[in-house]
Amino acid sequence: MAHSQPSARDTRPLGSAPESSDSGASYLLVLEGDSTSRFALPAEGVVLVGRDEQADLCLRDDSVSRRHARLVLTEEGARLVDLGSHNGTTLNGRPVDTAQPLLSGDVVSFGAVVAVVRTRARAAPAHAPLQAERLMARLREEAERALRYGRPLTALVLALPQQGCVGHEAAEALLAAEAGPAEAAGWLDSSHLLWMMPEVSGEPGEDGLGERVGALLAACPQGRLGIATCPSDGCDAESLVAAARAAARTAVSGAWAPAAEGITRLTLADRTVLVADPAMAQLFTLLRRLAASELPVLVCGETGVGKENAAFAVHHWSPRSDKPFIAINCAALPEGLVESELFGHERGAFTGANTTRVGLLESAQGGTVFLDEVGELPPSAQAKLLRALEVRRITRVGDVRERPIDLRVVAATHRDLEAEVAAGRFREDLYFRLGAATVLLPPLRERPREVPLLARDFLARACQSLGREEMELSAGTLYALSRHAWPGNVRELRNLMDYAAAAVPENVVEPHHLPSRLQPRGASAPAQDLGPPPAVAERVSPQKTRVPLAQEIRDLERRRMQEALDEAEGVQTRAAAMIGMPIRTFSFKLKQLGLQPRTSRKGPPIG
Numbered sequence: 001m002a003h004s005q006p007s008a009r010d011t012r013p014l015g016s017a018p019e020s021s022d023s024g025a026s027y028l029l030v031l032e033g034d035s036t037s038r039f040a041l042p043a044e045g046v047v048l049v050g051r052d053e054q055a056d057l058c059l060r061d062d063s064v065s066r067r068h069a070r071l072v073l074t075e076e077g078a079r080l081v082d083l084g085s086h087n088g089t090t091l092n093g094r095p096v097d098t099a100q101p102l103l104s105g106d107v108v109s110f111g112a113v114v115a116v117v118r119t120r121a122r123a124a125p126a127h128a129p130l131q132a133e134r135l136m137a138r139l140r141e142e143a144e145r146a147l148r149y150g151r152p153l154t155a156l157v158l159a160l161p162q163q164g165c166v167g168h169e170a171a172e173a174l175l176a177a178e179a180g181p182a183e184a185a186g187w188l189d190s191s192h193l194l195w196m197m198p199e200v201s202g203e204p205g206e207d208g209l210g211e212r213v214g215a216l217l218a219a220c221p222q223g224r225l226g227i228a229t230c231p232s233d234g235c236d237a238e239s240l241v242a243a244a245r246a247a248a249r250t251a252v253s254g255a256w257a258p259a260a261e262g263i264t265r266l267t268l269a270d271r272t273v274l275v276a277d278p279a280m281a282q283l284f285t286l287l288r289r290l291a292a293s294e295l296p297v298l299v300c301g302e303t304g305v306g307k308e309n310a311a312f313a314v315h316h317w318s319p320r321s322d323k324p325f326i327a328i329n330c331a332a333l334p335e336g337l338v339e340s341e342l343f344g345h346e347r348g349a350f351t352g353a354n355t356t357r358v359g360l361l362e363s364a365q366g367g368t369v370f371l372d373e374v375g376e377l378p379p380s381a382q383a384k385l386l387r388a389l390e391v392r393r394i395t396r397v398g399d400v401r402e403r404p405i406d407l408r409v410v411a412a413t414h415r416d417l418e419a420e421v422a423a424g425r426f427r428e429d430l431y432f433r434l435g436a437a438t439v440l441l442p443p444l445r446e447r448p449r450e451v452p453l454l455a456r457d458f459l460a461r462a463c464q465s466l467g468r469e470e471m472e473l474s475a476g477t478l479y480a481l482s483r484h485a486w487p488g489n490v491r492e493l494r495n496l497m498d499y500a501a502a503a504v505p506e507n508v509v510e511p512h513h514l515p516s517r518l519q520p521r522g523a524s525a526p527a528q529d530l531g532p533p534p535a536v537a538e539r540v541s542p543q544k545t546r547v548p549l550a551q552e553i554r555d556l557e558r559r560r561m562q563e564a565l566d567e568a569e570g571v572q573t574r575a576a577a578m579i580g581m582p583i584r585t586f587s588f589k590l591k592q593l594g595l596q597p598r599t600s601r602k603g604p605p606i607g
């Protein structure tokens with residue numbers, strides 16, 4: 001078989017240097033046993049998965065057959081085929097009997113080994129594309145259009161219990177009769193149907209949407225329906241489909257659920273962790289399993305990606321949760337005092353040691369110690385730490401007695417520790433000791449589904465702590481957030497939302513409120529990217545004399561909508577009719593722009 005050159009498995013932090021330039025590449029996040037790794041997928045070719053030494057993705061787990069499955073990658077997309085494996089291959093929990101198309105966010109199991117697919121967006125294929133790929137290409141175009149012109153867009157995903165069950169034909173017949181000319185629908189795989197609806201904002205009770213949802217569920221009574229809207233649930237086709245599919249999974253049979261239902265909110269003591277990305281969901285499942293054991297865990301990922309939260313999750317779910325969780329930033333330990341900070345010291349051990357002090361490791365007695373940035377530990381401290389972990393005893397600086405310690409260690413690093421070992425900067429034996437289980441956290445730019453969710457959540461929390469009214473993110477702002485690379489990851493997003501809550505006087509955060517590094521540039525910016533009104537724009541960048549056309553149009557649209565709303569005394573249907581805008585679009589934009597009637601009319605809510 002002619003294989004293209006598939007890449008070797010990689011246990012370095014996802015998206016970390018030196019691959020950051022390659023962050024748009026496709027890969028599988030593989031969860032095998034107690035660790036995770038990344039397998040880069042070739043753009044085209046065949047990838048054999050199995051226990052066989054010759055397999056391209058060589059797995060060790062006994063549940064995997066020697067030749068278990070095959071991935072076929074072409075310019076049309078990726079397909080998954082089971083090769084008659086003993087324990088089977090599943091795609092999103094369903095057995096793979098025939099070749100199945102793979103989409104970003106799909107969860108595949110080869111026996112007991114789980115892999116989450118991340119594929120980059122492809123250009124629309126030229127000839128005879130697979131239906132799923134063709135649909136995704138359409139959805140990409142629609143999402144781009146929706147963002148550019150501030151139009152609503154809704155994606156429905158219907159999940160049927162199994163291939164060939166009652167409902168397939170009924171769903172197709174209904175679509176043939178009901179789908180409008182601007183809409184598109186089809187099967188993503190054997191049991192997931194996508195129906196994309198431009199100009200539909202997904203509001204409950206919205207004209208036309210409710211009846212269609214009802215008709216679809218009546219045609220497929222065992223189906224589960226998930227609904228996602230652009231931009232609030234995602235700014236790209238992959239995120240929208242992932243959101244709608246996750247929502248469908250949470251719906252009960254014969255009912256629908258909004259995308260918000262597909263989000264998991266983990267409460268870990270006083271921390272709240274939001275999880276929506278399928279890879280993150282799998283990683284937290286792995287962390288929960290690891291928590292029950294005593295294995296040391298090494299969490300790898302870029303700065304601000306959520307490594308401490310992952311470490312805390314291990315502690316919180318472990319039998320040690322009622323004992324201390326001590327987080328130590330190894331990079332911040334004062335030079336020369338690293339050992340006394342970690343292991344403690346006796347009075348008089350060195351100049352300035354006026355009292356005996358218990359070290360950080362000892363103070364975590366019975367609990368978990370989180371060694372953040374463990375790659376920064378100096379060699380002498382590495383040696384002493386290794387010994388302490390092996391003999392489960394520590395010796396304070398200036399003392400000869402050994403004291404027993406009972407600890408679980410979770411370490412974290414943004415470095416490629418394997419490379420640090422190769423360069424002689426990190427002890428190999430300590431690396432093996434700490435990395436019994438290695439968990440790679442993907443950077444935020446590789447989990448776009450989580451960006452709007454986290455942004456809204458952080459903004460709500462920031463507003464609450466400032467005691468101010470809830471704020472919204474405009475469609476243009478969500479789009480700008482979705483285009484940013486987030487080098488500072490979740491922390492950068494959180495800081496940005498704290499800043500917005502503190503600094504933006506209006507209740508809607510618009511793109512011009514964002515720092516310049518996030519300002520959408522060029523023609524690809526959507527119409528919502530109003531930017532500042534000219535006066536403000538001049539203040540911010542005096543050299544800027546021209547306003548992008550899209551911005552002017554949007555200014556005009558906002559003005560006209562406001563005037564109509566005022567004139568119609570807040571009655572949306574009248575205001576929309578006055579300026580010849582479909583009511584659905586009018587009310588969608590109203591919300592996105594945060595417009596309110598400026599009349600003194602008192603009475604029931606507008607519309």
Ligand SMILES: Nc1ncnc2c1ncn2[C@@H]1O[C@H](COP(=O)(O)OP(=O)(O)OP(=O)(O)O)[C@@H](O)[C@H]1O
Nearest residue numbers: 272273274302303304305306307308309490491494
């Ligand atoms: N999924 C999430 N849900 C909610 N908050 C999150 C999530 N992930 C990260 N955060 C928040 O983002 C911030 C950064 O996360 P954290 O400190 O865990 O990152 P880190 O990878 O340990 O960073 P560093 O490398 O700088 O040590 C924290 O305020 C954390 O609570």
